[in-house]
Amino acid sequence: KAGVTQTPRYLIKTRGQQVTLSCSPISGHRSVSWYQQTPGQGLQFLFEYFSETQRNKGNFPGRFSGRQFSNSRSEMNVSTLELGDSALYLCASSLEQIGADTQYFGPGTRLTVL
């Protein structure tokens, strides 16, 4: 079974721009979660999508948004980029429920904001 894939793997943007990251979950997985990983804050939960609906949300500003398509693929968008948004963004998929089912992580997208 193919694992979780994320595109692009690396991205460089400037302040004020917006960015869209993509995640393809493992086939059959319906839950997709996004995390931000930084040296200073560690791994922080952004949001989770299930059946095209946002089911859980972390404590991030509204500039961070996402969506999920009918095939469970998910995108994450960050608008009006700030220097502090530089991070590794991880996507994880699970069968039905994060925190109950095993989460499988992708390789991440490394975003650098200049």
Added chain:
Amino acid sequence: AQSVSQHNHHVILSEAASLELGCNYSYGGTVNLFWYVQYPGQHLQLLLKYFSGDPLVKGIKGFEAEFIKSKFSFNLRKPSVQWSDTAEYFCAVTSGGSYIPTFGRGTSLIVHP
């Protein structure tokens, strides 16, 4: 809000040494506990998890963890480490009916051959 502490940020061991990585959480109610590992250049992956039952949980690659409710701890152990165990280790907790995991800051383990 739930918080998770991993007190050892960097651990350096020689092969065959025993390992114990600490993980403490703050919430006193029902918890689900996880340890994840990220090997160099690889994805974050689940090592083991505890939901209920036997507080001593066995995971992959010879790792185990013990849930001690009275100490709010879920320490990871391995009796004899190998060079291939060099990685970043993360403890995570879900609690209070929330499925949102809170992660610790991670422990970097380096094992010298």
